[in-house]
Amino acid sequence: MNVTPSAPVKAASVSATLNAWFVANARDLPWRRDGFGAWGILVSEFMLQQTPVNRVIPRLEEWLARWPTPASLAAVPPSEAVRAWSSLGYPRRALWLHAAAVQITQLHGGVVPSDVDDLLALTGIGDYTARAVAAFAYGHRHPVVDTNTRRVIARAIAGAGEPSPPNRGRDLDAMGALLPQSVHEAALFNAAIMELGAVVCTSRSPKCEVCPIRKCCAWRAAGYPEYTGIRKTVQKKFEGSDRQVRGLIMAELRSTHRSVTEAEIATLWPDAAQLQRALASLVADGLAISAEGGHTLPE
DNA sequence: GACACGTGGCA
């Protein structure tokens, strides 16, 4: 006779198994080193938003060598943050990180807050990053939900090939139900489930044959059914998009400390109307400002 | 809630 384990029993089994796997298999990443510090964790989390680990590491190390504290970043103009961001993408994150550094310096005495609500109040920090900093920098017990976590839960627990569209409350509840009571085990588990999603339970071609929880995976038990729910909205084509044109303008602005002229900007893209639209949007976002004879990064 | 927002590696 089949006996279905009760949900709490399965949760405890999953968390214990994943934690043991993580302790033995975690990648050696800078932000996992002892004493990395809350500021380093926070910077890494900003950089890791939608950007792969391998591209983040060199920029992160340069960043922290130059600005080892929030106050040191807050003391320079945002233009320097945008330059140091280099080609990580989504340069507004550099602006937000700079703004957060100013807020931390002015409102929290230069110490990265540990309270989730205090973190949420900082520019550029949302549900994921606030809990990630509280959990990974301070070891607090909060459910941390990112795209990896959502995918692992969808598969291993719900038996679906992909997660349903994000739902703040439901996602936090689902992770909360798996989270060990022990503060230390909980912090480990938040990292462990993300790691599994990042290196084993990947979006495309998951490595189920080496998965530590394959024996209790609901997706496997169900025969790996195809996902039949609502599809993610497909990312729009980048070639020829406003995003591409914004990127070209930002690269030009980053490349120099002087003002970039209209004539120089005109050489970046053949469609003048699209170019002006992109430039106007960058100004609106605070990533570019009008200056003597052209445009510069925000000083 | 859908959408906009960079960049580059990989299949």
Add this chain to the structure above:
DNA sequence: TTGCCAAGTGT
């Protein structure tokens, strides 16, 4: 070559 995807957030 083209499309998918990567530790999200703000509007």
